Amino acid sequence: MRLGASVLAGVVAATLGIGLLTGTSSASANDAVAVGPASSDRLTTPAAASTSFRVATFNVLGNSHTTAHGDESTRPSGTKRMTQAVQAINEGRPSIIGFQEMERVQYAAFKSQTGGTYGTYPGDDTDQLVVANNIAWRTDTWRLMSATTFTVPYFYGKYSRRPLVLLQNIRTGQEVYVMNTHNPADVRGNALAWRNQGVAIEAALITRLRSTHPGIPVLFTGDMNDWSNFYCPVTSRAPVHAAYGGTHAFTPTDQCSPPTFVSGKTSYRPIDWILGTPDVTFSGATRLKDATVAVASDHPLYWADATVKTPAASATGITHVVAIDAEGLTSSALTKSGGRHAPFLNSLRAAGASTLDARTAPDSTKVLPNAIGMLTGRKVLKKGGGGHGVKGSGDDGKTVASHAMGYVSSVYDVVHDFGRSTALYSSDPNAKLIKRSWSKAHGAADRVGGNNGTKKIGKSVISSTDKALTASFRKGTAHLKAFSLVQLTGAVRAGQKSGWSSKKYRSAVKTVDHRIASIVHAVRADPATAASTLVIVTASAGGKGHATGGSKKADFRVPFIVWGRGVPAHQDLYALNPALLGPGSANPGLTVGQPVRNAMVADLATTALGLPAVPGSIFDSGRDLNVAHAPVATLPHDPALQPAATAAARAG
Numbered sequence: 001m002r003l004g005a006s007v008l009a010g011v012v013a014a015t016l017g018i019g020l021l022t023g024t025s026s027a028s029a030n031d032a033v034a035v036g037p038a039s040s041d042r043l044t045t046p047a048a049a050s051t052s053f054r055v056a057t058f059n060v061l062g063n064s065h066t067t068a069h070g071d072e073s074t075r076p077s078g079t080k081r082m083t084q085a086v087q088a089i090n091e092g093r094p095s096i097i098g099f100q101e102m103e104r105v106q107y108a109a110f111k112s113q114t115g116g117t118y119g120t121y122p123g124d125d126t127d128q129l130v131v132a133n134n135i136a137w138r139t140d141t142w143r144l145m146s147a148t149t150f151t152v153p154y155f156y157g158k159y160s161r162r163p164l165v166l167l168q169n170i171r172t173g174q175e176v177y178v179m180n181t182h183n184p185a186d187v188r189g190n191a192l193a194w195r196n197q198g199v200a201i202e203a204a205l206i207t208r209l210r211s212t213h214p215g216i217p218v219l220f221t222g223d224m225n226d227w228s229n230f231y232c233p234v235t236s237r238a239p240v241h242a243a244y245g246g247t248h249a250f251t252p253t254d255q256c257s258p259p260t261f262v263s264g265k266t267s268y269r270p271i272d273w274i275l276g277t278p279d280v281t282f283s284g285a286t287r288l289k290d291a292t293v294a295v296a297s298d299h300p301l302y303w304a305d306a307t308v309k310t311p312a313a314s315a316t317g318i319t320h321v322v323a324i325d326a327e328g329l330t331s332s333a334l335t336k337s338g339g340r341h342a343p344f345l346n347s348l349r350a351a352g353a354s355t356l357d358a359r360t361a362p363d364s365t366k367v368l369p370n371a372i373g374m375l376t377g378r379k380v381l382k383k384g385g386g387g388h389g390v391k392g393s394g395d396d397g398k399t400v401a402s403h404a405m406g407y408v409s410s411v412y413d414v415v416h417d418f419g420r421s422t423a424l425y426s427s428d429p430n431a432k433l434i435k436r437s438w439s440k441a442h443g444a445a446d447r448v449g450g451n452n453g454t455k456k457i458g459k460s461v462i463s464s465t466d467k468a469l470t471a472s473f474r475k476g477t478a479h480l481k482a483f484s485l486v487q488l489t490g491a492v493r494a495g496q497k498s499g500w501s502s503k504k505y506r507s508a509v510k511t512v513d514h515r516i517a518s519i520v521h522a523v524r525a526d527p528a529t530a531a532s533t534l535v536i537v538t539a540s541a542g543g544k545g546h547a548t549g550g551s552k553k554a555d556f557r558v559p560f561i562v563w564g565r566g567v568p569a570h571q572d573l574y575a576l577n578p579a580l581l582g583p584g585s586a587n588p589g590l591t592v593g594q595p596v597r598n599a600m601v602a603d604l605a606t607t608a609l610g611l612p613a614v615p616g617s618i619f620d621s622g623r624d625l626n627v628a629h630a631p632v633a634t635l636p637h638d639p640a641l642q643p644a645a646t647a648a649a650r651a652g
Helices: 005-016 026-032 078-092 104-114 192-212 228-237 291-296 343-351 367-376 400-404 411-417 431-437 466-479 490-498 503-525 598-608 643-651
Strands: 050-059 096-100 118-121 135-138 142-153 159-169 175-182 218-223 247-249 255-257 261-263 266-268 272-276 280-288 301-309 320-326 353-359 422-426 459-462 483-488 533-538 557-564
Touching (some): 050 078, 050 175, 078 104, 078 301, 135 159, 142 192, 228 247, 228 255, 272 280, 343 533, 367 411, 367 598, 411 483, 422 466, 466 503, 483 503, 490 503
Parallel strands (some): 050 096, 422 483
Antiparallel strands (some): 096 135, 142 159, 159 175, 353 557
8 A cells, every 4th residue: 555544545535525435444554555566577568458357256254143143153153164265266266356244253264374365455454344345356466556445334324434445457557446345234124225325325436436537447346235226226326337247228218127147047136246337348257156155155256357458548638748846946936026937837827727835745845855756756754664765965876776775666667667758857966866766777677568678767868057958858849758857956056045035036936937938838839749748847845045955834835737638727736636635834744634745746647648656656646636627526425424423333
C-alpha cells in the first residue's frame, strides 16, 4: 500500500462521496500493506495488448456456524475446513479472490496454509465483520497500490466495513479496482430493505469510481443473498455486467434477465456474484461444488477468467505531459501588485485548474528533495517508510537509490518502460543528480513488455541559464517527448541573492513568467501537440528572506496550475477534489485529508498518459487528483456516519 492507511482513507473517502468510505484499521497493517515483489522474469514480447486473470468469489462458511451451538454443528471446524477451501482454490488457481464469512481463525489458517502466495486486505482486523470479507491476490501477479473500506448495512441495518483495493498487474502494469461485500440474508428476519440499500451504495460507488477514473476497470465480488433482486438493480444503477451472463435491456419496459448456471438438468440461480465494468470481458465462468468444496462450505466456489484490453492510446487523448518546476516561485508572487509580475501564469490559471494553496513535501522545503518528490511521488525522509532519502540541497555525486538504500522508481521509469519517450530540461546544476539516478548506468531493468533498457531519461539538457534552456525546449517541441520535466531557476536565484521581498525577485518572477509563456506557446504552435498536451506548473519550493528550506508558510506554500486537453477553465483544484483538504496556514504531515502537493506531479502525469501509478509513490497513488471534470452527483448519505447510528452499531 502506497499511502498510510489513514491517509488513503481520508483521500479516497471524500473523493468517492462523503460518508461512503471509512478508515482502515491499524490492527491489520501487516496484512494490509503486503505487496508482492516484482517478478524477475522479463517479457520478451512487446507489451501485452491485454491482461488476463482469474477472479473468484467464495463464501467459506464462518467458523461460528460449525461450533457446538452453530447451525452447522455437524461440520468440521472452520480451521479444519480451510484445508479443503485452499485445496479447491489451488484447483482453480484464481489470482484475485473475494471472501465472505472468513472468521479470524479461518483467516489465520488461510495465511498459514498459503504462506506468501496471497496478499490480503483488510487482513487480521480486530473487527470480525471486516476480516470476514477479505480480498486476496496472488503476490506473483499483483501488487497493492492502495486500499480503503466502504460501509454497507448488514444484519438489522447495522453498518459494516467492506474492502476496496487498487491492484496493479506486475507484468502488464494494468490496474484494476476490486471491491467485495456480503449483503445480509434473511436468517435474522427480512433483510430485503438492507440488501436494497446496500446495492444502492455499492452501485453508486462503482459509478463514482468510473466517473473519477474511467480508465481503470472495476471488479465487484460478493455473496449478495439475492438473485434477480440483486442483478437487476445493480445493472440498472451501475455500468457492470455479470461473469455468468444475463441481459438487461433498458427499454421502456426495462427487460431484465438474470443469468443461471445450468448443470445437466439442474439450473442454479446464483447469489454469489462476480461482476465487472464494460472494459472487462469474462469467459469460462465456473460453479464448483465438488466433494472438496462441499466439505469446506455450504456455498459453491465461483470463478471466471477476466480480460482487460490495453488501450492503444490514453483514454484522455493526452500523449504529452510537460511539468514545469519554477524553483522558488511563491504563490504570493502571482498575486502581488494585482498579479502584474506574472500575467501569463494568471492567464493560464484562468484557462485551467489551479490552486495557490498547494504544499511542498511534508518533511522538506528544499528545492532538490522536492524536485525528486515531484518525479517519484514520495516524501523525503526514509523514517516511517516511503521516503526517497535525498535530504541535501545539492548534488553530492550520488544517486537517489544510494540515498534510499534501494532503487526508487520515478515517472521516468513508468513512461520509459511502457515504450514512450522522456526528457529533462534544467538550468539547475543539481539536476545532474536526477540525470545520474535514472541514467543507463543506474536505471533499473525494464520488466514491462519489450526491453527498452535502463536509460530512463531519453534526452537531458542542463543549461547554465533559463534563456538557453527555454530555447532548447522550444527547439525540441518538434519532437516533444511523452513526459518532460522543465526546471527554471531564475526566481530561486534572485530570491537567494537579493531576498524574496526584493525588487530583483519580482523582476525575476516576471522573466520566469515570460519563459513559461514561451514554453507553452511553443507547445500551442503545433496543432498536434496543442491538442494532446497537459502542462503542469508548480514549484519545488517557495522561499522567504534569502533562503529556501525554512519553515515559514512562504517556504512551503506553492502554486499548482494545470492546463491542457480536457482541463476545464476557471476551476479551483480543491473544489474539483473534495477529498483534498485546504491546509490553512500549516503544512500537514501524513494525516487524514491531504492538501494538493507538488509531489502529485508524478502520478498526475502517469494518469494523464493512461499509464500505471509510479511504484512506491505515496501522493496520489490512488489516482485521486481530478483535473478533468466536476465531481458527479453526491452519493446517497451513509447513515453509518450519524453519531446515533454509529453508537447503536457499536452497542450491538
